Amino acid sequence: MMNNIVILPLLIPLVAGLLMGIARGNIPLQRWLSVLSCLFAGAASLLLVKQVFEQGIQTLAMGGWPAPFGIVLVADMLSSLLLVTTSIVSLACLLFAFRTIGSEREQYYFYPLVQFLITGVNGSFLTGDLFNLYVCFEVMLVASYVLLTLGGTRSQLTEGIKYMVINVFASSLFLIAIGYLYAVVGTLNMAHLSIRIAEIGQTGFTTWVAVLLIMVFGLKAALFLHFWLPGSYSAPPAAIAAIFAALLTKVGIYAILRLFSLVFYHQLGITHGLLAVMAALTMIVGGIGAVAYWDIRKVLAYNVIIGVGFVVFGFSLFTPAALTGAIYYLIHDMLMKALLFLLGGCVIWITGSGKIREISGLISNHPLLGWLFFVTVLALTGIPPLSGFAGKYIIIRASLAGGTDQPGGYFLAAIGLLCSLMIMYSLLRIFLHSFWGENTLSLDMEKGSIRGLLSPCLLLMAVGVFYGVGAELVYPYIEQAAVSMLDPDLYIRAVLPEVI
Amino acid sequence: METLMAVTIGILFSIGVYLLLSRTLLRIILGTSVIAYGVNLLIITMGGLNKGGAPILGGEASSYVDPLPQALILTAIVINFAVTAFLLVLAYRTYLVTGTDNIDELRGIDDE
Numbered sequence: 001m002m003n004n005i006v007i008l009p010l011l012i013p014l015v016a017g018l019l020m021g022i023a024r025g026n027i028p029l030q031r032w033l034s035v036l037s038c039l040f041a042g043a044a045s046l047l048l049v050k051q052v053f054e055q056g057i058q059t060l061a062m063g064g065w066p067a068p069f070g071i072v073l074v075a076d077m078l079s080s081l082l083l084v085t086t087s088i089v090s091l092a093c094l095l096f097a098f099r100t101i102g103s104e105r106e107q108y109y110f111y112p113l114v115q116f117l118i119t120g121v122n123g124s125f126l127t128g129d130l131f132n133l134y135v136c137f138e139v140m141l142v143a144s145y146v147l148l149t150l151g152g153t154r155s156q157l158t159e160g161i162k163y164m165v166i167n168v169f170a171s172s173l174f175l176i177a178i179g180y181l182y183a184v185v186g187t188l189n190m191a192h193l194s195i196r197i198a199e200i201g202q203t204g205f206t207t208w209v210a211v212l213l214i215m216v217f218g219l220k221a222a223l224f225l226h227f228w229l230p231g232s233y234s235a236p237p238a239a240i241a242a243i244f245a246a247l248l249t250k251v252g253i254y255a256i257l258r259l260f261s262l263v264f265y266h267q268l269g270i271t272h273g274l275l276a277v278m279a280a281l282t283m284i285v286g287g288i289g290a291v292a293y294w295d296i297r298k299v300l301a302y303n304v305i306i307g308v309g310f311v312v313f314g315f316s317l318f319t320p321a322a323l324t325g326a327i328y329y330l331i332h333d334m335l336m337k338a339l340l341f342l343l344g345g346c347v348i349w350i351t352g353s354g355k356i357r358e359i360s361g362l363i364s365n366h367p368l369l370g371w372l373f374f375v376t377v378l379a380l381t382g383i384p385p386l387s388g389f390a391g392k393y394i395i396i397r398a399s400l401a402g403g404t405d406q407p408g409g410y411f412l413a414a415i416g417l418l419c420s421l422m423i424m425y426s427l428l429r430i431f432l433h434s435f436w437g438e439n440t441l442s443l444d445m446e447k448g449s450i451r452g453l454l455s456p457c458l459l460l461m462a463v464g465v466f467y468g469v470g471a472e473l474v475y476p477y478i479e480q481a482a483v484s485m486l487d488p489d490l491y492i493r494a495v496l497p498e499v500i
Numbered sequence: 501m502e503t504l505m506a507v508t509i510g511i512l513f514s515i516g517v518y519l520l521l522s523r524t525l526l527r528i529i530l531g532t533s534v535i536a537y538g539v540n541l542l543i544i545t546m547g548g549l550n551k552g553g554a555p556i557l558g559g560e561a562s563s564y565v566d567p568l569p570q571a572l573i574l575t576a577i578v579i580n581f582a583v584t585a586f587l588l589v590l591a592y593r594t595y596l597v598t599g600t601d602n603i604d605e606l607r608g609i610d611d612e
Binding site: 154161165178 | 520525528529532535536539542543546547548568569572575576579580582583586587590591593594597598603606607
C-alpha cells in the first residue's frame with residue numbers, strides 16, 4: 001500500500017528543525033515549534049498505527065522509483081509503535097528541558113538539534129534500505145555528538161571524544177558490512193536482501209557478515225559492547241541524558257530486531273545464539289555496575305544497559321510469544337527509562353549533587369517526586385499491574401517453554417530475574433538514601449526549584465500506567481508486530497509486490 | 501587488480517588501527533580518517549572493478565559500471581568529512597579546556 005503519511009514522522013521534525021535554525025534568536029517560537037512538531041509527528045504515527053492495523057504494512061517509494069532501485073520507506077507495526085513512543089518521550093523530555101536546559105544552550109541550537117536527532121531516529125525506524133539506515137544512524141549520531149558536548153564542560157568534552165571515536169569506528173564497521181553484503185547479494189533493499197539470501201542460502205560468508213552487523217549494532221545499542229555508555233550518559237544535563245537513554249540505544253536494538261528477523265534468520269544457532277550470550281553477559285555486567293556505584297547518574301546509566309540486555313534476551317529466543325514480550329518490553333523500557341532519567345534529573349536539580357550518600361530526606365518537601373520515583377522503580381522491577389510486569393512475564397514464560405530440551409532458556413530466565421532484583425536493589429537504594437532519612441535540605445537552600453518539572457514526569461507516568469494496566473488493549477497491536485516479524489513474506493510482499 | 505586493492509585496503513586498515521590505538525588525540529582522529537578511506541576503497545572494490553561506460557549518460561556501450569557503490573561512497577565521504585571536522589574542533593576545544601591531548605589523562609569523572 002503506497003501511503004504518503006509514511007514520510008510525515010520524518011519530514012515534520014526535519015522541517016521544524018530547519019525553521020528553528022532560521023529563527024535562531026526567537027526562543028519562545030522555537031519552544032512552540034518543538035512542541036507542535038512532537039504533537040504532529042505523534043498524530044501522524046498514531047494514524048499510521050491505525051492504518052497498519054487495519055490495512056497491513058504501508059510503504060512509500062521515495063521519488064517514485066520502485067522498490068529495489070529507489071529508497072523505500074516502510075511502516076510496519078513495530079516501526080509505527082516505536083514512532084508513537086518516540087514522539088511521547090521526546091515531548092516529555094522537551095517540556096523538561098524548557099525549565100532546566102538554560103538560556104546558554106538554548107541560544108546555541110539546542111531545540112533544532114533535538115529535532116534533527118528525532119529525524120534520525122524516526123528515519124531509522126522507517127527506512128527499508130540498509131544504506132539509508134546507515135545514513136539515518138549518522139543523522140541521529142551527529143545530532144547526539146553536538147547535544148552531548150553542548151555546553152563544553154570538562155566531563156562533557158572528555159566523554160564526548162570517546163563517544164565520538166567509538167561511534168565513528170562502529171560506523172566504519174557498518175559500512176564494511178554493507179560493502180560485503182552488496183558484493184555477495186548485489187542489493188541493499190532489506191526486503192530484496194531477504195529474498196536473495198533465502199534463495200542462495202545463508203552461507204558461511206553471509207553469516208560472518210551477520211556477526212559483523214551484530215558487533216556494529218552491539219556497539220550502538222550497548223549490547224555487551226557497552227563500555228562507552230556509563231560515562232557519556234552521565235555527562236550531559238538530565239533532559240539530554242533522558243533523550244539519549246530513551247532513544248539512542250533503542251535504535252540499535254530496533255536495527256537488530258529488524259535485520260535478524262527479516263534477513264538473517266536462517267542460522268538461528270549462530271546469530272541468535274550469539275545474541276543470547278551477549279544479552280546474558282550484558283544483563284550481568286549491567287546489574288553489577290548498577291549495584292556498584294553510589295552516583296545517581298551512573299546507577300541510572302547501568303540500568304539502561306540492563307534494559308538493552310533484557311530486550312535482546314527476549315528477541316534471541318525467536319518464538320512468537322518471546323517476540324511479543326520483547327516488543328512490549330522495548331516500548332516500556334523507552335517510556336520508563338526516560339521517566340527515570342527525568343526524575344533522577346529532578347533530584348540532581350534540587351540538590352546539585354548526584355552522590356547518593358550526600359542526599360537525604362527529600363520526601364518531606366517533595367512528596368510527589370518521591371512517590372513518582374517509587375512507582376517508577378516498581379514499574380521497572382516488574383510489579384503488576386505496572387508496565388514492566390507483562391513484558392517480563394511473557395519473556396520469562398517463553399524462555400521456560402523450551403523445557404529441558406533447551407537448558408539455555410533456564411539460564412537466561414534465571415539471569416533475567418536476578419537482574420530484576422538488581423534493578424530493584426540499585427534503584428530502591430537511591431530511594432531510601434535520598435528520599436527517606438533526616439531532611440538536611442530546607443526549601444530555601446535548594447539549588448533549583450522543581451516547579452513545573454513534574455508535569456512532564458506525570459505525563460510519562462500516565463502513559464506508562466495506561467500501558468501497564470491497559471496491556472489487554474495494547475496487546476493486539478504488539479501481537480501483530482510480532483507476527484509480522486516472524487513472517488518476512490508479509491514485509492516482502494508489501495515492499496516488492498511484483499517480485500513474489 | 502582486486503588483489504592489489506585488497507592489499508592496499510589491508511595496509512590502510514592496519515595504519516588506521518595503529519593510529520587509533522595511540523595516545524595522542526590528533527593521531528586517533530587521523531586513524532579514523534585512514535580507516536574511512538580504507539572502507540571507501542573496499543566498497544568500490546566490492547562493486548566489481550570493471551571497465552565500462554558511465555550509466556545513463558554514457559551512451560551506447562557494451563558494458564556499464566555499477567553506479568551504486570559510487571553513490572554510496574559519495575554519501576560516506578560527505579558524512580565522514582563532516583564528522584571529522586567536528587571531531588577536530590572538539591579535540592581542539594578539549595585541549596584548550598583540559599590542557600592535554602593525551603587520552604590517558606582524559607579519563608572520566610572521578611566518581612567515588
